[in-house]
Amino acid sequence: MNEDELPPDGRAVEVYLDLLRVRMPEEDYELLLTVVDPVLRAIDEQGLSTVDLPLDGAQAQDVPQQIRDEAALVIATAVTGRMDNELVVLDIEETGPVRVVTDAATASDPARLTEIADIIRDRHRETEELRGIAEVSNLPTDF
Numbered sequence: 001m002n003e004d005e006l007p008p009d010g011r012a013v014e015v016y017l018d019l020l021r022v023r024m025p026e027e028d029y030e031l032l033l034t035v036v037d038p039v040l041r042a043i044d045e046q047g048l049s050t051v052d053l054p055l056d057g058a059q060a061q062d063v064p065q066q067i068r069d070e071a072a073l074v075i076a077t078a079v080t081g082r083m084d085n086e087l088v089v090l091d092i093e094e095t096g097p098v099r100v101v102t103d104a105a106t107a108s109d110p111a112r113l114t115e116i117a118d119i120i121r122d123r124h125r126e127t128e129e130l131r132g133i134a135e136v137s138n139l140p141t142d143f
């Protein structure tokens with residue numbers, strides 16, 4: 001889709017949601033909206049710095065993975081203003097599969113995906129180290 005075909009206010013997310021409405025079964029689309037509406041509203045009202053993405057954890061357990069994946073792509077479209085986002089599943093030894101939303105160029109670049117996987121591994125190791133320090137210090141470990 002060309003930039004000329006986007007809504008005048010640049011809201012690619014509206015176009016993307018309209019495409020999903022046509023493509024998805026109505027029940028799935030309604031479930032998707034229940035996941036993304038609060039996030040999209042928060043982005044509009046508060047900006048990106050305070051948005052909490054509820055795509056994992058206890059709330060999301062009742063939402064099928066396919067809907068969570070679409071929700072991630074809708075939110076990425078809202079954040080980036082681009083419709084070429086792709087969801088890539090990286091196999092990280094320490095954590096298992098990790099879903100990452102990225103642009104199409106990065107998604108097709110094995111070297112860049114390896115860099116992203118390395119960053120995720122490093123963060124996981126740091127988190128586990130901090131969790132261990134918190135545990136021996138009798139501090140909360142639920143971060």
